[in-house]
Amino acid sequence: MEITGGCLCGAVRYSSTAAPIVTRVCWCRLCQFIGAGSATVNVCFPSASFTVTGTLSDYSCTADSGNVMHRRFCPVCGTPMFSEAEARPHLIFVRAGTLDDPEIARPSTTIWTSQAPSWACMDPALPKIEAQPPPAG
Numbered sequence: 001m002e003i004t005g006g007c008l009c010g011a012v013r014y015s016s017t018a019a020p021i022v023t024r025v026c027w028c029r030l031c032q033f034i035g036a037g038s039a040t041v042n043v044c045f046p047s048a049s050f051t052v053t054g055t056l057s058d059y060s061c062t063a064d065s066g067n068v069m070h071r072r073f074c075p076v077c078g079t080p081m082f083s084e085a086e087a088r089p090h091l092i093f094v095r096a097g098t099l100d101d102p103e104i105a106r107p108s109t110t111i112w113t114s115q116a117p118s119w120a121c122m123d124p125a126l127p128k129i130e131a132q133p134p135p136a137g
């Protein structure tokens with residue numbers, strides 16, 4: 001199998017030969033910046049089977065979870081692409097909107113609900129976790 005995607009302008013492309021491990025909706029405060037006021041939807045893949053072409057910019061900071069995170073985005077069109085935790089280099093989290101087929105990104109959980117604004121739209125069918133969930137793998 002191959003799952004592919006890329007940024008809005010096409011300068012960055014990626015592919016995964018592995019299926020997603022987990023997909024989550026994240027309402028942490030930082031994701032509200034990246035998600036333009038909404039949550040982000042993040043699809044976790046094993047980084048060993050993941051290939052990226054093109055140049056990315058990297059914004060590194062410490063997340064509420066305490067993890068040092070790298071947020072990678074396309075420097076041409078600004079599309080948020082990936083996040084990676086230094087403590088878990090075997091995983092890469094892909095912003096679901098960049099998938100060629102976003103249908104495959106159906107989330108299983110909503111996380112960091114404690115930081116969501118009162119008007120946030122959340123799927124009532126999904127389990128909610130108030131803060132950081134256990135590691136994906």
Ligand SMILES: [Zn+2]
Binds near residue numbers: 009010011074078
């Ligand atoms: Zn781009």
Ligand SMILES: [Zn+2]
Binds near residue numbers: 028029031040
């Ligand atoms: Zn988040």
